[in-house]
Amino acid sequence: xxxxxxxxxxxxxxxxxxxxxxxxxxxxxxAANSPAxxxxxxxxxxxxxxxxxLAAHVDQVIGTDPSAAQIAAAPAHPRVQWRVE
Numbered sequence: 001x002x003x004x005x006x007x008x009x010x011x012x013x014x015x016x017x018x019x020x021x022x023x024x025x026x027x028x029x030x031a032a033n034s035p036a037x038x039x040x041x042x043x044x045x046x047x048x049x050x051x052x053x054l055a056a057h058v059d060q061v062i063g064t065d066p067s068a069a070q071i072a073a074a075p076a077h078p079r080v081q082w083r084v085e
Contacts, residue, residue: 022050031057048074048082055079 027050031037037058042051045063047070054061055077064085065071071082 022053024053027053027057030054034058045074045082046070048077048080051080051082052077 034057039060039062040054040058042048042054042061042063045051045065046067047065048063051061051063052075059079061077061080062083063071063074063080064083066085068084071084074080074082
């Protein structure tokens, strides 16, 4: 595991509460400017704030993060698949 994955993994429980939230307008803009809405890939998703927001606009989101602890802290969502990568 990389040092970065270890650093964020050790703080996975608190990470979501300290991370700034993205404005909904960002995801509206992404959807409006994307040619398709079948699948989105959220690389380095942490515990999934952006992945969940993207799921409102696309059929499937794949959220990846190198930290297993971050992925374990991500909420279940029917349109999001979480992967440690």
